[in-house]
């Protein structure tokens with residue numbers, strides 16, 4: 001059997017996206033459990049933040065125009081006629097020629113339009129201060145609604161909640177947050193040569209690596225991994241395990257058995273599970289060519305190449321965006337860095353290449369990427385590497401010194 005329907009990475013992503021259910025599953029969680037989750041709805045602020053004009057300095061609230069022209073040798077004199085207490089509304093209004101003592105964060109009394117820092121005042125007597133430097137209207141304060149204006153969309157659906165988003169939601173009083181449900185991901189490792197890592201070595205056998213790397217990648221992406229263990233290359237056994245995994249998850253990852261060998265039964269088993277079935281078999285990519293993309297009754301199945309490096313690279317390209325967005329399948333704000341590659345690297349056009357690299361900072365401050373050479377069956381190369389450099393499909397390779405995008409692990 002030949003690989004059929006070979007797609008570029010972008011086409012593979014678009015194909016999978018077009019088959020995902022339009023509305024992924026959502027839930028509401030308490031704010032503190034929202035970290036790293038994906039917002040499921042737009043959030044509109046129901047209040048101004050802050051909801052009063054607020055001093056940013058310890059000093060005196062006053063009318064800016066009362067300080068115009070003030071200098072150290074000729075201070076502007078104002079009457080101290082009140083004090084703002086922290087967390088309380090001013091007990092009255094301020095009039096021309098007056099100043100009220102105010103703490104950092106205190107609410108500006110009505111009638112005041114600026115705050116002068118205590119450093120630029122001198123106490124004349126208990127009721128009068130001299131201001132030694134003028135302030136402009138609005139100086140040393142945060143205006144009502146300056147941080148967040150009431151009625152505006154402060155966060156949009158699909159946004160990932162970082163610590164600062166939790167803080168913003170707290171500021172607007174949202175303590176129950178609508179988020180995407182974590183993607184459930186079943187992981188199957190296929191191959192008669194595989195054995196569990198706790199077993200003694202045997203000739204012809206290798207320990208199962210992909211269950212462990214993929215489990216870690218799913219967790220890191222914000223998904224819930226479930227391991228289905230090592231499945232032998234047997235049609236009915238794989239069929240049964242896959243049926244169970246499909247029933248219990250949103251996405252099923254099967255590594256191994258995606259290539260063209262006689263025992264590569266993954267695609268055939270997927271075809272028996274439901275429609276539309278296999279959407280592509282093969283990607284124009286290195287490593288990761290024999291990848292299978294399928295959708296079965298609204299669930300996604302990815303057949304990942306058995307080689308541990310290829311499986312990890314394909315996971316990052318196809319599965320991570322799906323899992324990290326809770327099924328919305330959109331970019332949730334990751335960017336590559338640019339580094340100069342240190343060797344000439346050949347690559348065929350029409351194929352995306354992902355080259356394992358380490359990074360180094362040179363004396364002049366520039367960052368360079370050293371390729372980590374080695375076959376895609378060698379997990380140790382992934383341990384040495386800090387990321388992959390992307391050589392896009394329209395390029396025939398890169399020359400030493402050329403800038404490349406590096407996606408960090």
Ligand SMILES: Nc1nc2c(c(=O)[nH]1)N[C@H]1C(S)=C(S)[C@@H](COP(=O)(O)OP(=O)(O)OC[C@H]3O[C@@H](n4cnc5c(N)ncnc54)[C@H](O)[C@@H]3O)O[C@H]1N2
Pocket residue numbers: 189190191193194206207208209210211255256257258259260261264287288289290304305306307308310376377
């Ligand atoms: N004649 C061809 N042979 C191969 C081609 C090809 O185009 N023509 N493609 C090669 C490429 S590229 C890759 S990648 C692999 C993909 O093979 P499969 O996805 O079918 O995977 P397997 O044959 O089952 O395994 C490949 C390799 O990886 C090891 N493996 C598998 N699972 C695990 C695991 N869970 N932990 C550790 N190692 C695993 C397996 O033992 C094999 O050594 O095919 C090439 N061949």
Ligand code: MOO
Pocket residue numbers: 285286287288289290305307310376377
């Ligand atoms: O493309 Mo295979 O995925 O090199 O190892």
